[in-house]
Amino acid sequence: MVxxxxxxxxxxxxxxxxxxxxxxxxxxxxHGIITDPDTQINDPNALVEVSLEDKGTYRLPQxxxxxxxx
Amino acid sequence: xxxxxxxxxxxxxxxxxxxxxxxxxxxxxHRVAExxxxxxxxxxxxxxxxxxxxxxxxxxxxxxxxxDDPAGVxxxxxxxxxxxxxxxVFVSHIKSQNCATGDCDNLTPAPCQMAxxxxxxxxxxxxLIGLGRDAEAIEVIRxxxxxxxxxxxxxTRPCEFMCVRGRIDTPVSIKFMKxxxxxxxLSWGQYRNPExxxxxxxxxxxxxxxxxxxxxxxxxxxxxxxxxxxxxxPSAGGMIMVGIPRYRLPRExxxxxxxxxxxxxxxxxxxxxxxxxxxxxxxxxxGFEAFFFAIGAHAAYNLGIPGEKDxxxxxEAITFLRNVALGDRHVPGRRVVVIGGGNVAIDAARTCxxxxxxxxxxxxxxxxxxxxxxxEEVEQAEEEGVRFAMLTIPVAIEGDGTKMTGLxxxxxxLVSKPGSDRKSPKPIEGSEFIMPADALIGAIxxxxxxxxxxxxxxxxxxxxxxxxxxxxxxxxxxxxxxAAGDAVTGPATVIEAIxxxxxxxxxxxxxxxxxxxxxxxxVPVRRRRVEWTEVPANTKMVLKRSEMPLLNIDRRRTTFQQxxxxxxxxxxxxxxxxxxxxxxCRRCGLCVQICRDKMxxxxxxxxxxxxDHPGTTNFRQTQDLCISCGxxxxxxxxxxxxxxDRGNERILSICGTILxxxxxxxxxxxxxxxxxxxxxxxxxxxxxxxxxxxxxxRFCDACARKSGLESNKGAMPLT
Numbered sequence: 001m002v003x004x005x006x007x008x009x010x011x012x013x014x015x016x017x018x019x020x021x022x023x024x025x026x027x028x029x030x031h032g033i034i035t036d037p038d039t040q041i042n043d044p045n046a047l048v049e050v051s052l053e054d055k056g057t058y059r060l061p062q063x064x065x066x067x068x069x070x
Numbered sequence: 071x072x073x074x075x076x077x078x079x080x081x082x083x084x085x086x087x088x089x090x091x092x093x094x095x096x097x098x099x100h101r102v103a104e105x106x107x108x109x110x111x112x113x114x115x116x117x118x119x120x121x122x123x124x125x126x127x128x129x130x131x132x133x134x135x136x137x138d139d140p141a142g143v144x145x146x147x148x149x150x151x152x153x154x155x156x157x158x159v160f161v162s163h164i165k166s167q168n169c170a171t172g173d174c175d176n177l178t179p180a181p182c183q184m185a186x187x188x189x190x191x192x193x194x195x196x197x198l199i200g201l202g203r204d205a206e207a208i209e210v211i212r213x214x215x216x217x218x219x220x221x222x223x224x225x226t227r228p229c230e231f232m233c234v235r236g237r238i239d240t241p242v243s244i245k246f247m248k249x250x251x252x253x254x255x256l257s258w259g260q261y262r263n264p265e266x267x268x269x270x271x272x273x274x275x276x277x278x279x280x281x282x283x284x285x286x287x288x289x290x291x292x293x294x295x296x297x298x299x300x301x302x303x304p305s306a307g308g309m310i311m312v313g314i315p316r317y318r319l320p321r322e323x324x325x326x327x328x329x330x331x332x333x334x335x336x337x338x339x340x341x342x343x344x345x346x347x348x349x350x351x352x353x354x355x356x357g358f359e360a361f362f363f364a365i366g367a368h369a370a371y372n373l374g375i376p377g378e379k380d381x382x383x384x385x386e387a388i389t390f391l392r393n394v395a396l397g398d399r400h401v402p403g404r405r406v407v408v409i410g411g412g413n414v415a416i417d418a419a420r421t422c423x424x425x426x427x428x429x430x431x432x433x434x435x436x437x438x439x440x441x442x443x444x445x446e447e448v449e450q451a452e453e454e455g456v457r458f459a460m461l462t463i464p465v466a467i468e469g470d471g472t473k474m475t476g477l478x479x480x481x482x483x484l485v486s487k488p489g490s491d492r493k494s495p496k497p498i499e500g501s502e503f504i505m506p507a508d509a510l511i512g513a514i515x516x517x518x519x520x521x522x523x524x525x526x527x528x529x530x531x532x533x534x535x536x537x538x539x540x541x542x543x544x545x546x547x548x549x550x551x552x553a554a555g556d557a558v559t560g561p562a563t564v565i566e567a568i569x570x571x572x573x574x575x576x577x578x579x580x581x582x583x584x585x586x587x588x589x590x591x592x593v594p595v596r597r598r599r600v601e602w603t604e605v606p607a608n609t610k611m612v613l614k615r616s617e618m619p620l621l622n623i624d625r626r627r628t629t630f631q632q633x634x635x636x637x638x639x640x641x642x643x644x645x646x647x648x649x650x651x652x653x654x655c656r657r658c659g660l661c662v663q664i665c666r667d668k669m670x671x672x673x674x675x676x677x678x679x680x681x682d683h684p685g686t687t688n689f690r691q692t693q694d695l696c697i698s699c700g701x702x703x704x705x706x707x708x709x710x711x712x713x714x715d716r717g718n719e720r721i722l723s724i725c726g727t728i729l730x731x732x733x734x735x736x737x738x739x740x741x742x743x744x745x746x747x748x749x750x751x752x753x754x755x756x757x758x759x760x761x762x763x764x765x766x767x768r769f770c771d772a773c774a775r776k777s778g779l780e781s782n783k784g785a786m787p788l789t
Contacts, residue, residue, distance in 0.1 A: 002492055035228035051228045058541075
């Protein structure tokens with residue numbers, strides 16, 4: 001999945017990535033918007049910036065995100 | 071009852087339950103509990119002051135000491151425990167007017183504020199700008215971000231992505247309003263620093279004078295720390311100075327905001343590279359107790375194609391942009407190819423045009439749809455004449471001796487790999503071609519120059535070659551060392567670096583003060599609750615986001631003058647009126663539900679309340695259907711929806727948007743207000759009158775009784 005700016009997503013599971021921190025467990029199930037997919041190279045390993053409703057903005061690994069149906 | 075997470079709200083719920091159910095039989099304990107309830111409600115509503123907690127403590131003690139009422143004693147014990155267990159939360163509700171759980175309706179940040187990595191109180195400053203109070207708006211912004219002008223020009227604006235207005239038409243133009251207010255405040259000499267704490271005699275060293283480093287320096291200096299900033303470059307700004315071209319962010323903008331930080335006593339040491347010109351050991355000897363690294367990601371990835379190292383005409387975008395920013399204005403070539411699809415590639419291409427390159431082509435492996443660059447930047451580059459070669463894979467640099475002559479490329483198509491929905495570019499066989507070019511700029515990503523930090527023993531790095539930190543505090547695994555910005559996130563955004571610097575400053579302060587560190591990143595703090603501006607529903611709906619005026623195209627192609635000319639004053643004030651004030655209306659939907667399901671009227675068309683699938687919004691519809699009953703306003707938990715009699719009208723509004731205004735009907739006898747015509751009609755229909763109303767006269771209850779039942783047979787008592 002290539003994420004685009006403005007796309008609606010869901011944090012649908014914990015990530016296995018090393019950048020996942022314990023407090024991020026509370027973000028699972030939250031919906032949000034991709035605000036910065038990865039500034040330069042469209043790298044599937046890059047952390048992407050997402051704004052989650054009522055939770056704030058985080059840079060998360062892509063394996064925990066899925067697109068919400070439009 | 072839904073679960074309540076907020077300790078303040080829990081206390082309030084317990085008090086409400088106890089009092090409503092008369093669980094305190096003794097009048098004295100009932101009265102004291104009512105007083106406590108009032109005080110706790112003040113805290114939950116954001117109107118409490120310093121005296122509230124001591125007053126509550128006194129009353130809880132009084133309730134606990136009154137042994138005649140065991141229920142009161144039990145309540146006091148529970149409250150006392152609650153206040154003791156969650157003392158910090160009660161204090162933070164009072165001090166920051168913020169409820170991290172969102173349970174306290176009045177104290178919950180709006181989506182735009184929540185989305186801002188620096189946590190700026192967007193609705194407050196947008197409202198202040200709307201009222202023409204630009205300097206105050208800047209004061210509010212600078213509580214959370216020392217760079218309002220920089221961000222007004224180059225922020226990636228996560229706030230606008232989450233803006234609820236965007237669910238109706240387009241988001242409020244938050245970024246451009248911020249730029250206007252910052253410029254105006256500076257121009258009028260009203261751009262000020264917040265009050266600084268007295269010097270505490272402790273020293274912190276910041277490495278890197280980029281947005282992250284300077285933000286940390288700013289917040290530490292405000293707390294009274296002595297801060298020294300080391301910077302390898304000859305001036306402050308970091309990537310915003312040497313990575314963002316001047317046509318997007320003029321140098322003066324950076325200089326002015328840096329000067330404000332310098333005026334707090336922050337010491338800058340330029341041309342000083344950590345790990346080369348100065349070591350950790352030296353700094354420790356100089357008395358620095360904590361260190362913050364925000365060294366950015368200034369090294370470029372190689373293209374990894376033959377010929378890359380053979381021709382002097384091949385450049386790394388980040389070096390090229392840095393040289394231009396520092397004054398080297400030489401034309402890289404006549405025909406230039408830029409490789410990459412991100413913002414840096416676009417910046418390099420547009421910079422080439424301004425330096426006088428005749429032909430600039432941006433080659434990208436995927437399609438325009440996949441380009442990570444900002445859409446506006448891509449459009450502006452296209453307008454200026456940058457050519458785009460999509461689905462183009464560079465394979466080799468062609469040349470003659472030491473002179474580059476072209477770029478060997480392959481055409482690609484996007485294909486899905488088995489088991490993945492991510493499409494990758496696949497070369498098309500036999501599609502080789504040469505793109506004539508005499509210079510090439512690679513812009514395929516940046517990385518952290520980690521070798522400069524080699525002397526920090528044990529510092530953990532991620533598999534992405536970035537510094538590993540706890541993002542709640544920005545602390546690394548090494549005691550007393552913190553980090554943020556691109557060095558932590560990889561190449562990211564200015565506002566993330568600022569937010570990281572701010573969090574790090576708080577983490578450093580806690581570290582040096584021996585205060586335990588938080589386990590979660592902070593929730594943004596609401597700074598004020600500014601009064602709303604009244605806007606008729608029709609105006610609210612028709613006001614469209616203002617277009618940014620741009621410099622004329624010839625000047626854009628030939629100079630580094632700022633492309634975006636800025637909003638005019640009228641545009642800014644109008645734009646502010648588009649804001650829905652989500653700091654007040656929490657979009658709980660209770661008003662819509664009650665109007666539709668309880669009253670059966672369905673006058674509120676507010677599709678924007680839904681995040682995933684917003685429906686239609688039409689504020690104008692209310693005027694046609696609303697009966698002015700006020701059920702929505704009565705049940706609104708935040709006071710966003712109001713029903714007010716003003717002059718001869720009853721006015722319904724939500725956060726200042728006037729949804730409905732109806733003439734009032736008065737008692738024909740005493741002149742008391744009876745409601746609106748539609749409301750009275752609604753009541754008559756609901757009452758299923760047994761007798762027809764033969765009289766045209768209308769009376770209030772009191773007058774109807776006074777006139778006598780017989781003589782008023784035809785006139786319905788209406789209130």
